[in-house]
Amino acid sequence: MCRRDALRGALLRPRSPRYVLYRQAPCVLATHSRITPRRRRVILKRALILGAGFGGLELATTLSEELGGDIDVTLIDRNAAFSFGYSKLDVMFGRQTLAETRLPYADIEMPGVRFLQQTVISIDAEARSATTDQGVHEADFLVIALGADYDLDATPGLADGANEFYSFEGAALLGDVIPAFTKGHAIIGVCGAPFKCPPAPSECALLLHDDLVARGVRDDCQISVVMPFPRLVPPSPETSAALLDAFVERGIAFVPDRRVSSIDHARSVAVLDDGTEMPFDLFLGVPKHRAPDVVLESGLAVDGYIPVGHATLETQIADVYAVGDVTTVGVPKAGVFAERAARVVARSIIATIRGGEQPEPYDGRGSCYIECGHGLVGRVDVDFYSGPKPTGVFNEPSDELVRDKEYFGSSRRARWFGR
Numbered sequence: 566m567c568r569r570d571a572l573r574g575a576l577l578r579p580r581s582p583r584y585v586l587y588r589q590a591p592c593v594l595a596t597h598s599r600i601t602p603r604r605r606r607v608i609l610k611r612a613l614i615l616g617a618g619f620g621g622l623e624l625a626t627t628l629s630e631e632l633g634g635d636i637d638v639t640l641i642d643r644n645a646a647f648s649f650g651y652s653k654l655d656v657m658f659g660r661q662t663l664a665e666t667r668l669p670y671a672d673i674e675m676p677g678v679r680f681l682q683q684t685v686i687s688i689d690a691e692a693r694s695a696t697t698d699q700g701v702h703e704a705d706f707l708v709i710a711l712g713a714d715y716d717l718d719a720t721p722g723l724a725d726g727a728n729e730f731y732s733f734e735g736a737a738l739l740g741d742v743i744p745a746f747t748k749g750h751a752i753i754g755v756c757g758a759p760f761k762c763p764p765a766p767s768e769c770a771l772l773l774h775d776d777l778v779a780r781g782v783r784d785d786c787q788i789s790v791v792m793p794f795p796r797l798v799p800p801s802p803e804t805s806a807a808l809l810d811a812f813v814e815r816g817i818a819f820v821p822d823r824r825v826s827s828i829d830h831a832r833s834v835a836v837l838d839d840g841t842e843m844p845f846d847l848f849l850g851v852p853k854h855r856a857p858d859v860v861l862e863s864g865l866a867v868d869g870y871i872p873v874g875h876a877t878l879e880t881q882i883a884d885v886y887a888v889g890d891v892t893t894v895g896v897p898k899a900g901v902f903a904e905r906a907a908r909v910v911a912r913s914i915i916a917t918i919r920g921g922e923q924p925e926p927y928d929g930r931g932s933c934y935i936e937c938g939h940g941l942v943g944r945v946d947v948d949f950y951s952g953p954k955p956t957g958v959f960n961e962p963s964d965e966l967v968r969d970k971e972y973f974g975s976s977r978r979a980r981w982f983g984r
């Protein structure tokens with residue numbers, strides 16, 4: 566067996582002693598197999614994935630599945646664990662603790678993939694390299710999957726206390742505040758667009774309604790949703806109508822085409838972008854989003870996010886891609902879109918390495934589960950690219966979709982973390 570096959574074989578068997586050696590100290594494997602680190606670098610193409618969220622995890626998994634030890638993947642994230650975005654609602658309404666949502670990256674065991682907990686501090690796209698707080702990483706393929714950050718300061722008053730549920734810290738703080746809310750006005754207020762998971766504010770309102778009913782205080786409370794869109798889920802009139810019906814049935818008010826521009830805590834008033842003042846007793850906010858600083862400073866962003874080819878997800882620089890919330894690609898900011906985009910990028914990298922045909926173009930499709938209250942889950946199947954305008958088909962809330970959503974989570978957990 567030639568050394569290359571021996572190396573590949575070792576990398577393909579995650580539990581083999583050589584694979585373990587490789588994971589712990591790549592140079593040791595090189596010495597043992599008499600392949601110098603320099604020669605090993607010639608053999609293996611390197612992919613550098615910045616961000617281990619929905620997009621980064623799916624990309625690393627697909628590359629490993631298809632190429633095993635034929636690629637050297639470095640996956641970097643500043644956090645020690647991944648959590649699904651929708652778990653924020655679970656934390657907020659006491660259905661899960663923060664600890665229960667966490668899937669530690671230390672559990673990742675994929676041939677050819679090395680996870681590093683580091684913070685990316687600069688990106689040199691031309692050189693396909695990134696600098697972290699612990700060193701410089703170079704690659705043949707660079708993929709930016711750093712998601713979207715929150716700009717709390719863009720909305721004066723939002724950062725003061727427990728006011729937002731889009732970060733896990735915020736959701737956990739609100740998890741302590743909501744049980745004490747027994748009368749008055751709750752506002753679910755969006756502070757800017759685009760924002761992640763457009764149905765999430767509606768889910769929050771419906772879950773809050775159920776929570777207040779369960780505690781016997783619903784009649785003493787009002788709920789309003791403020792959103793800078795004309796309808797609740799813009800690409801799907803059907804879904805928007807179904808959610809609006811659910812709002813009307815439950816006495817939840819919808820304020821369309823408005824965003825919250827500031828919060829005056831001294832007067833307990835949310836100020837909207839047209840100057841309207843809405844008094845509140847509980848404010849559940851969706852902060853304005855923005856790309857992470859390191860992306861804005863990289864020179865890759867235009868109008869706040871990274872533009873990529875709609876079909877290929879490639880930036881203007883060859884072999885540099887971006888997927889997910891950090892991009893402008895014409896689809897909503899949601900994990901299912903990031904994941905699907907990552908599969909296209911993986912197939913493109915594989916085709917480049919193997920010299921095969923480039924993959925089918927990215928199709929802009931995704932299915933999002935929606936918590937509709939009363940313990941039921943609905944789903945919207947969105948298609949952004951195939952017609953003249955986006956479409957979104959609504960699937961009525963059901964127990965079956967509750968099970969589908971559970972499977973959605975458990976299948977990713979198994980695929981990415983092996984548990």
Ligand SMILES: Cc1cc2nc3c(=O)[nH]c(=O)nc-3n(C[C@H](O)[C@H](O)[C@H](O)COP(=O)(O)OP(=O)(O)OC[C@H]3O[C@@H](n4cnc5c(N)ncnc54)[C@H](O)[C@@H]3O)c2cc1C
Nearest residue numbers: 616618619620643650685711712762889890898899900901
């Ligand atoms: C309340 C709520 C409910 C949601 N529900 C759903 C849902 O039901 N379905 C769905 O599909 N989506 C849902 N989402 C949206 C979903 O969570 C995101 O759209 C998705 O995670 C985006 O994937 P991504 O890979 O682009 O980015 P992310 O998953 O955000 O991953 C980006 C990663 O980059 C890392 N990172 C950022 N900066 C740095 C740096 N400088 N150095 C190192 N690492 C860095 C971050 O730690 C993060 O792990 C929801 C979001 C919220 C807030």
